[in-house]
Amino acid sequence: xxxxxxxxxxxxxxxxxxxxxxxxxxxxxxxxxxxxxxxxxxxxxxxxxxxxxxxxxxxxxxxxxxxxxxxxxxxxxxxxxxxxxxxxxxxxxxxxxxxxxxxxxxxxxxxxxxxxxxxxxxxxxxxxxxxxxxxxxxxxxxxxxxxxxxxxxxxxxxxxxxxxxxxxxxxxxxxxxxxxxxxxxxxxxxxxxxxxxxxxxxxxxxxxxxxxxxxxxxxxxxxxxxxxxxxxxxxxxxxxxxxxxxxxxxxxxxxxxxxxxxxxxxxxxxxxxxxxxxxxxxxxxxxxxxxxx
Amino acid sequence: xxxxxxxxxxxxxxxxxxxxxxxxxxxxxxxxxxxxxxxxxxxxxxxxxxxxxxxxxxxxxxxxxxxxxxxxxxxxxxxxxxxxxxxxxxxxxxxxxxxxxxxxxxxxxxxxxxxxxxxxxxxxxxxxxxxxxxxxxxxxxxxxxxxxxxxxxxxxxxxxxxxxxxxxxxxxxxxxxxxxxxxxxxxxxxxxxxxxxxxxxxxxxxxxxxxxxxxxxxxxxxxxxxxxxxxxxxxxxxxxxxxxxxxxxxxxxxxxxxxxxxxxxxxxxxxxxxxxxxxxxxxxxxxxxxxxx
DNA sequence: ATTTTTTATAATAACGTTTTCCATATTAAT
DNA sequence: ATTAATATGGAAAACGTTATTATAAAAAAT
Numbered sequence: 001x002x003x004x005x006x007x008x009x010x011x012x013x014x015x016x017x018x019x020x021x022x023x024x025x026x027x028x029x030x031x032x033x034x035x036x037x038x039x040x041x042x043x044x045x046x047x048x049x050x051x052x053x054x055x056x057x058x059x060x061x062x063x064x065x066x067x068x069x070x071x072x073x074x075x076x077x078x079x080x081x082x083x084x085x086x087x088x089x090x091x092x093x094x095x096x097x098x099x100x101x102x103x104x105x106x107x108x109x110x111x112x113x114x115x116x117x118x119x120x121x122x123x124x125x126x127x128x129x130x131x132x133x134x135x136x137x138x139x140x141x142x143x144x145x146x147x148x149x150x151x152x153x154x155x156x157x158x159x160x161x162x163x164x165x166x167x168x169x170x171x172x173x174x175x176x177x178x179x180x181x182x183x184x185x186x187x188x189x190x191x192x193x194x195x196x197x198x199x200x201x202x203x204x205x206x207x208x209x210x211x212x213x214x215x216x217x218x219x220x221x222x223x224x225x226x227x228x229x230x231x232x233x234x235x236x237x238x239x240x241x242x243x244x245x246x247x248x249x250x251x252x253x254x255x256x257x258x259x260x261x262x263x264x265x266x267x268x269x270x271x272x273x274x275x276x277x278x279x280x281x282x283x284x285x286x287x288x289x290x291x292x293x
Numbered sequence: 294x295x296x297x298x299x300x301x302x303x304x305x306x307x308x309x310x311x312x313x314x315x316x317x318x319x320x321x322x323x324x325x326x327x328x329x330x331x332x333x334x335x336x337x338x339x340x341x342x343x344x345x346x347x348x349x350x351x352x353x354x355x356x357x358x359x360x361x362x363x364x365x366x367x368x369x370x371x372x373x374x375x376x377x378x379x380x381x382x383x384x385x386x387x388x389x390x391x392x393x394x395x396x397x398x399x400x401x402x403x404x405x406x407x408x409x410x411x412x413x414x415x416x417x418x419x420x421x422x423x424x425x426x427x428x429x430x431x432x433x434x435x436x437x438x439x440x441x442x443x444x445x446x447x448x449x450x451x452x453x454x455x456x457x458x459x460x461x462x463x464x465x466x467x468x469x470x471x472x473x474x475x476x477x478x479x480x481x482x483x484x485x486x487x488x489x490x491x492x493x494x495x496x497x498x499x500x501x502x503x504x505x506x507x508x509x510x511x512x513x514x515x516x517x518x519x520x521x522x523x524x525x526x527x528x529x530x531x532x533x534x535x536x537x538x539x540x541x542x543x544x545x546x547x548x549x550x551x552x553x554x555x556x557x558x559x560x561x562x563x564x565x566x567x568x569x570x571x572x573x574x575x576x577x578x579x580x581x582x583x584x585x586x
Numbered sequence: 587a588t589t590t591t592t593t594a595t596a597a598t599a600a601c602g603t604t605t606t607c608c609a610t611a612t613t614a615a616t
Numbered sequence: 617a618t619t620a621a622t623a624t625g626g627a628a629a630a631c632g633t634t635a636t637t638a639t640a641a642a643a644a645a646t
Contacts, residue, residue: 051411056602087394118344349632
């Protein structure tokens with residue numbers, strides 16, 4: 001922005017009035033402005049293609065109009081949909097939707113949060129789940145508190161250990177539903193493909209499933225928990241590593257739907273028929289899921 | 294941000310110096326500051342958890358640090374990857390990545406552009422292709438010029454009729470490659486599933502393919518052009534509508550990969566074997582594509 | 587011992603708004 | 617005809633920074 005910008009003063013000059021009056025017209029304030037001058041101002045605005053500098057307005061009003069959205073991976077359908085939903089919800093309300101893709105890295109998440117603090121974000125949505133890491137938790141706790149005292153509204157969409165409002169997607173509830181379903185269909189030997197290590201959400205889903213199965217007197221032994229990372233690729237790899245125990249297993253639960261899809265794909269690829277040979281279930285509810293085989 | 298914020302003045306008071314000095318420490322400016330005071334300032338900053346107000350800095354420096362990214366649909370893998378790439382490229386450079394999801398609506402795109410103008414964006418990436426609509430073009434032309442004179446750097450990732458720098462993904466080139474490939478493999482009767490109506494990119498791909506086929510003395514007749522919308526669903530519907538002409542066709546080109554995937558899925562579903570019965574080709578290069586059947 | 591240079595600090599204006607406050611002219615009420 | 621109320625306008629301060637200018641002290645050069 002090397003060029004000198006068009007300001008309220010230029011408009012005032014052209015409309016032969018004071019900047020104050022122009023401001024009043026822009027924000028159609030309570031303070032009355034005569035029909036006559038208002039029109040001259042409007043004309044001047046039109047002519048100069050003026051639009052008020054949001055940055056300056058923000059400084060004066062102590063509002064940044066920034067809404068931060070912190071996400072693990074925008075390419076993951078789950079987050080893409082969430083970001084889209086937020087954008088659409090916000091659209092038209094003159095907010096800046098500011099996204100951060102953390103790739104589940106502690107550094108990037110801290111970077112995101114400190115940027116949002118420096119930019120005096122009006123609100124922050126923590127769309128990606130929290131990580132389970134002592135140092136991370138400690139640093140995050142501190143900066144989250146700073147955001148709060150700064151007046152930033154915080155919202156966690158996935159569970160967070162910090163003291164913020166959380167829209168829980170009910171991981172435990174999902175686990176219970178799945179457990180019930182599996183038991184009803186007579187499954188006894190169940191395997192679980194985990195989510196990313198250190199992710200709070202993984203923990204909740206895994207332990208939730210364990211707990212729910214236990215209520216039906218079923219066990220989820222460690223050797224039937226395979227590592228994954230919420231991705232299609234992860235699901236595929238997990239499928240390969242559970243192949244040699246396949247005869248012991250009647251159902252596999254993926255920590256999310258991408259995992260389940262990868263699982264199904266590779267099982268099919270290896271000649272294991274889903275769902276006749278084995279059942280596969282995923283958590284979440286992606287639209288793609290209905291096209292799985 | 295109802296609370297009164299911590300400013301450079303608070304830091305100055307605690308460090309027993311002037312705001313000027315604090316500013317110099319923050320920006321480690323050329324102007325010398327004694328080791329002693331610098332340390333006191335750092336300590337005060339630490340103690341108060343102060344971070345300089347980016348909004349105020351922006352006003353002073355005439356930079357917003359905002360980079361706008363305008364996209365048709367974040368849920369579309371193609372755009373998701375692009376947004377992720379941009380975010381990662383920018384990350385660490387203290388920029389605000391501000392996304393807009395237009396859903397290919399003229400109103401939303403104009404909204405996005407005017408927001409970015411009002412916020413004095415430093416740069417805007419037009420990641421979604423332009424629409425072919427007279428009124429749209431006219432209005433966009435005007436505001437794009439305003440952005441330019443404002444000093445905003447503009448970049449089109451997909452082709453745009455406006456006078457901005459474009460990174461062309463070479464639609465025509467892709468069309469030529471595909472045409473050559475099809476001809477080499479002996480295909481004579483080729484169908485095309487179009488992209489969204491009014492989208493400039495659709496136009497370029499369709500006409501590019503026509504042109505390239507013509508060089509091989511092949512025709513792409515209107516009755517073999519089926520409508521689509523760049524989505525998996527669109528590909529599926531197209532598959533259904535080309536079923537009754539299936540014996541006339543040896544290959545189908547999807548305007549993008551999502552279309553091709555939907556196509557393949559539904560053809561398989563209808564008992565048409567890909568690629569033994571018919572060949573399917575898509576434009577773009579999504580990672581999911583390699584798992585198609 | 588004086589002048590010049592270097593080092594360190596602060597006061598002030600400016601960025602583009604909006605929000606008091608203050609001033610005038612018009613109209614209504616006495 | 618005087619007072620009170622209302623309509624319309626502008627000047628100036630403020631938001632939190634930083635760049636410019638000014639000033640004083642210390643160090644170096646004559």
